[in-house]
Amino acid sequence: xxxxxxxxxxxxxxARYWIYNPDGKTTIVAIHGLRGTHHGLQFIAASLxxxxxxxxxxxxxxxxxxxxxxHDVKNYEKWLAKFIDELNLKTKxxxxxxxxxxxxxxxxxxxxxxKISKLIxxxxxxxxxxxxxxxxxxxxxxxxxxxPEKTGTRLLKSQAAxxxxxxxxxxxxxxxxxxxxxxxxFAYFGTFANRRSVNEAFSATMSxxxxxxxxxxxxxxxxxxGARDHLAPLKGxxxxxKKLSNGQLQIIPSVGHLIHYETPxxxxxxxxxxxx
Numbered sequence: 596x597x598x599x600x601x602x603x604x605x606x607x608x609x610a611r612y613w614i615y616n617p618d619g620k621t622t623i624v625a626i627h628g629l630r631g632t633h634h635g636l637q638f639i640a641a642s643l644x645x646x647x648x649x650x651x652x653x654x655x656x657x658x659x660x661x662x663x664x665x666h667d668v669k670n671y672e673k674w675l676a677k678f679i680d681e682l683n684l685k686t687k688x689x690x691x692x693x694x695x696x697x698x699x700x701x702x703x704x705x706x707x708x709x710k711i712s713k714l715i716x717x718x719x720x721x722x723x724x725x726x727x728x729x730x731x732x733x734x735x736x737x738x739x740x741x742x743p744e745k746t747g748t749r750l751l752k753s754q755a756a757x758x759x760x761x762x763x764x765x766x767x768x769x770x771x772x773x774x775x776x777x778x779x780x781f782a783y784f785g786t787f788a789n790r791r792s793v794n795e796a797f798s799a800t801m802s803x804x805x806x807x808x809x810x811x812x813x814x815x816x817x818x819x820x821g822a823r824d825h826l827a828p829l830k831g832x833x834x835x836x837k838k839l840s841n842g843q844l845q846i847i848p849s850v851g852h853l854i855h856y857e858t859p860x861x862x863x864x865x866x867x868x869x870x871x
Contacts, residue, residue, distance in 0.1 A: 718852050
């Protein structure tokens with residue numbers, strides 16, 4: 596995977612963002628998932644050289660400062676509205692969201708139908724899978740919250756915890772690709788502003804879903820899902836698809852919750868056909 600070049604980092608609505616393929620005629624604003632940064636989605640950007648991708652670090656993650664308010668879906672939606680307004684785009688962008696970003700993007704799209712042209716959801720959260728995994732995750736974040744701040748933060752950033760989370764999402768057996776994903780997660784999973792931001796965002800992820808917004812999404816919507824996604828299983832994606840009035844469902848076999856890392860080229864092909 597070759598990374599595309601980007602312009603220097605910029606700031607809008609208090610968040611750092613990067614522009615990839617700045618000469619592209621169609622703009623895609625892309626929102627990453629929980630504990631991610633713009634780095635993860637840049638592999639899809641590299642496979643879409645004809646599109647201009649704008650990818651921010653969500654407030655509280657990467658190089659963006661945390662929100663002053665609670666890091667929940669509603670406040671992230673308010674931030675996204677301000678972010679897109681401050682970009683001063685000449686044409687309506689396509690909005691893309693991965694995982695937790697899919698919930699934020701859907702909340703925004705449901706209330707701002709006229710501000711975007713199309714919506715793309717990659718590994719959207721429509722049904723939370725693996726109850727045991729959810730219990731372990733909730734216990735982990737709850738423990739980090741009640742420990743002394745330095746100890747709790749150290750737990751959240753621990754390499755052991757990152758390894759467990761990565762294995763829960765990773766499907767590929769390809770050694771080189773696995774190493775690349777681990778390299779990315781070890782580098783960026785711990786780049787959150789503070790434990791408040793990551794714990795609040797985790798709670799928003801676990802309690803949130805795209806489903807409540809589905810019937811209000813009247814623009815064209817593309818769902819790109821993984822057949823082996825245990826965090827957002829196919830059963831929920833089928834339910835989400837049925838609620839969409841103008842939706843498309845694309846399933847990528849043998850991949851889980853990390854489509855943007857494992858099969859960015861395939862996702863890019865689907866995005867290109869949809870946007871065109």
